[in-house]
Amino acid sequence: MPTWLTEAEFEVLTAACDRTVPATAHGPGAVAAGVPDYIDGLLGAFTVDPPRIWARGPTSGRFGGEAAFASFHPLSPLDELAWRMRIEGSQGRPEAEFNGPVIGLQERYRSALEALGADFCAASSEVQDARLAAVDGFGQLLFHHCCEGLYGAPEYGGNREASAWAAIDFAGDVQPRGWTDAEVTEP
Amino acid sequence: MTLDAIIIGSGPGGSAAADVFTAAGWTVAIVEKGRNHLLDPDDLTKPSSDYSNDEIKFHNRYFLGPDPLVEPRTFRTSEEDGDRVHVGEVNSVPSTVGGGGTHADGKVPRFMPGDFRLLSDLGPQPDADVADWPVTYDELEPFYGQVERAIGVAGLDGANPFAGPRADPFPMPPGAPMFGAVRSVAAAERLGYHPYPAPTAANSVPYDGRPACNNCGFCAFFGCPIHAKGDPVALLTRAMATGRAELLAETFVSKICFEGRRATGVDLVQADGTTRFLAARYVIVAAGAIETPRLLLLSDVEHPALGRYLMVHFQTIVAGGMPYRTYAERGRSVTHVHDDMIVGDELSRQAARDAGLSWIRGGLVEHAGAAMPIMEAKHYPPGAVHNQLMADSPIRKRLWAFTMQGEDLPYPGNCVDLDPSVRDARGFPVARVTYRPGRHELVAHEHFGPRLADILKEMGAEWTAVTSSPGRGNAGFTPDSVPESRHNMGTVRMGTDPRTSVTDPFGRLHDYDNVVVADSSVFVTSTGYGPTLTLATLSARAAHHLI
Numbered sequence: 001m002p003t004w005l006t007e008a009e010f011e012v013l014t015a016a017c018d019r020t021v022p023a024t025a026h027g028p029g030a031v032a033a034g035v036p037d038y039i040d041g042l043l044g045a046f047t048v049d050p051p052r053i054w055a056r057g058p059t060s061g062r063f064g065g066e067a068a069f070a071s072f073h074p075l076s077p078l079d080e081l082a083w084r085m086r087i088e089g090s091q092g093r094p095e096a097e098f099n100g101p102v103i104g105l106q107e108r109y110r111s112a113l114e115a116l117g118a119d120f121c122a123a124s125s126e127v128q129d130a131r132l133a134a135v136d137g138f139g140q141l142l143f144h145h146c147c148e149g150l151y152g153a154p155e156y157g158g159n160r161e162a163s164a165w166a167a168i169d170f171a172g173d174v175q176p177r178g179w180t181d182a183e184v185t186e187p
Numbered sequence: 188m189t190l191d192a193i194i195i196g197s198g199p200g201g202s203a204a205a206d207v208f209t210a211a212g213w214t215v216a217i218v219e220k221g222r223n224h225l226l227d228p229d230d231l232t233k234p235s236s237d238y239s240n241d242e243i244k245f246h247n248r249y250f251l252g253p254d255p256l257v258e259p260r261t262f263r264t265s266e267e268d269g270d271r272v273h274v275g276e277v278n279s280v281p282s283t284v285g286g287g288g289t290h291a292d293g294k295v296p297r298f299m300p301g302d303f304r305l306l307s308d309l310g311p312q313p314d315a316d317v318a319d320w321p322v323t324y325d326e327l328e329p330f331y332g333q334v335e336r337a338i339g340v341a342g343l344d345g346a347n348p349f350a351g352p353r354a355d356p357f358p359m360p361p362g363a364p365m366f367g368a369v370r371s372v373a374a375a376e377r378l379g380y381h382p383y384p385a386p387t388a389a390n391s392v393p394y395d396g397r398p399a400c401n402n403c404g405f406c407a408f409f410g411c412p413i414h415a416k417g418d419p420v421a422l423l424t425r426a427m428a429t430g431r432a433e434l435l436a437e438t439f440v441s442k443i444c445f446e447g448r449r450a451t452g453v454d455l456v457q458a459d460g461t462t463r464f465l466a467a468r469y470v471i472v473a474a475g476a477i478e479t480p481r482l483l484l485l486s487d488v489e490h491p492a493l494g495r496y497l498m499v500h501f502q503t504i505v506a507g508g509m510p511y512r513t514y515a516e517r518g519r520s521v522t523h524v525h526d527d528m529i530v531g532d533e534l535s536r537q538a539a540r541d542a543g544l545s546w547i548r549g550g551l552v553e554h555a556g557a558a559m560p561i562m563e564a565k566h567y568p569p570g571a572v573h574n575q576l577m578a579d580s581p582i583r584k585r586l587w588a589f590t591m592q593g594e595d596l597p598y599p600g601n602c603v604d605l606d607p608s609v610r611d612a613r614g615f616p617v618a619r620v621t622y623r624p625g626r627h628e629l630v631a632h633e634h635f636g637p638r639l640a641d642i643l644k645e646m647g648a649e650w651t652a653v654t655s656s657p658g659r660g661n662a663g664f665t666p667d668s669v670p671e672s673r674h675n676m677g678t679v680r681m682g683t684d685p686r687t688s689v690t691d692p693f694g695r696l697h698d699y700d701n702v703v704v705a706d707s708s709v710f711v712t713s714t715g716y717g718p719t720l721t722l723a724t725l726s727a728r729a730a731h732h733l734i
Contacts (some may be wrong), residue, residue, distance in 0.1 A: 011663050018411075020569045020570070021570075021573045022570070022571050023568060023576060024571060024574055024656055025572070026574045026575040026577070026578040027574040027577065027578055028574070029574065031633065035337075042476075043401065053248060054244045054250050055241055055243075055244060056236075056237070056239070056246060057236055057237050057238050057239030057241070057412055058236045058238060058239050058412035058413070059237075059239065059412070061564075068236070068239070069239065069241065070655070073237070073621060076222050076437055076456055076458060077437075077460075078217075078254075078257055078437065078612065079222070079254070081257055082249075082254040082257040082612075083254075083613055084258045085257070086256055095612070098610045098611070098612060098614060099259070099274070099609055099610060102256065113697040114589070122474075142567045143565075144565055146563045146564075146569070147561050147564035148243055148247055148561055150564065151242070151560035151561045151563075151564050152241075152242060152243040152247075152575075153241050153242075153243060156243055159620065164574075164577075165560070167577070167578060168560060168572065168574075168577045168578050168580060168583075169578075169584075170516070170560050170578075170583070171516075172240070173239065173240030173241065173405070174240060174403050174404070174415065175239070175240050175401070175403050175405075175412045176401070176405040176413065176590075177401070178400075178401025178411075179400050179401070179517040179518070180402070181362075181363035181402065182363055183402070183517060184363040184364070184366065184367065184368060184402045184514070184517045184518040185363050185364050185365070185366060187366055187514050187517065
């Protein structure tokens, strides 16, 4: 269940993610790694408190220590203003429009998913590519979020069970174990 | 009770001053516009647990600030661009308790003795206002040692043949050399260069109650989860432990208030938006070489040189693809460097003559790879090739690279002023950066880039590529040419002549008796070294001069 997008929007997003970074023999694609959940989690960051912006530290528990990444940092008033501007846009609020209106990620995704069309999932690869390229700047935005959702910490909703790190032989957040001097100099 | 000093900025400069003042019995307030993620909120004499090995949080979501949506800067390459060509992030150093020290990978080289007398030793350059510093290496040496001992610096005595004399050895031996660095060091030595273990403010052994670095690899642009990086947490915790320092985080100084030749205090904007006046005997400005001139301009300080001579290090980045894995994700990000491109040789002197320049200087060369997977992923094209490229990983697994911190000369046209219309979320005009590299920087880049590529080829590189930061398009410098070096210097130049310099040799504004600039704003030239150790050293010296 998506937390912010509608079911129908989530289906289109899932198909768009699959087209952006598909699964291959070399590793999971964006969908298997949970990138749609990563993006939906960012768009709906303020549906939870503290908002799902910054995982806490110092450790995830994957290499020892407590599983602190599972909870999120509270935001300061300035942090909250910035992240609401980034996600929700300025929406005419004077305190968010000191340099003019800001279009948020929610609006960018919602309008792009609408432009991709309800029949996007069933469309051919060529049609999907053409529609993704037709929405100004959206392909790049989605690709960058795919990269974050694939290769960021799993606590943000993507990189399911660290499967994308495993596929590229990246250990991930190694604190508090770190690497021994021998592993650094002569691995 | 009136405070002895208000210190604006909690980075290495402000922290070094706070340490000296509080040790001498002064009562200070450290005012920081960013949040506190460095010190334990329940006990400010201890480090926090907020930092983590989290690429999303630190690289993609502005955890250390500033967030460019609420604290933007603007940029242009020259006045010909009009008011600005870019609004957003411009060479941001963290806006957080600990400032730039929190995100750096802790390389803290000293400057060389000759760096302080560039005009006398090498002579002038066209279009630049090259000058000697009003302070010598010998005068700074005791303070260099003091700061090195306070923050804990690991290094190898005698390993750098170009280094100035040291009264005391490095506080710690160097940490474990990175796999790739062992190979790039050997290749550089075979070509006649002199690489050495980078002086690093990351513990190689337990030091001052903090643990040894455990080589996690999340160093550059991250805070250290175990606080093995001493800069500036060591200085701040020591200042807080005296009981004579108060930390005012999430508090913005909007103005320094003056009566005649004296500052009376500062106007503050607090986290909840309320404002108040805070009085002190001294005002120490350590907000960095972009925010410091911004604050002085917001405070109506006037001087023809204020904001001018911004220097950022025009970086030459040379990458090579190795036929073997380089393990750049293990270790302190950078463990080795060399200074040969600063010192120069007959080849570089000939290149200068050929270009009609009297001399060129490159910068410190850092030996390193690329470690982070999100950054890597964004460099590959989307589509079916993407996760194959990620698995093969020509960037993360097999790249080795040199970053040369090329010395920027001080040009009056490279400057910081107030943007005529862009504001921050608090409603104040933001800093506008005007910057483009001069001919000296470009000639040095063209000369040293291929020579660095030769070292990578000697190391076994199958391909090499030379780029710069800021980059150049085919049409020359463009709106994309925003500096990203994080090394901001100049803008409030110090000197003995009040007509050509803004502060005296101790950082005190010539025109005001009790306002001292204690950061890299006062730098006269940029050298080829990261500014952190020298700015903290100048700050410690300035603070000793006041007490």
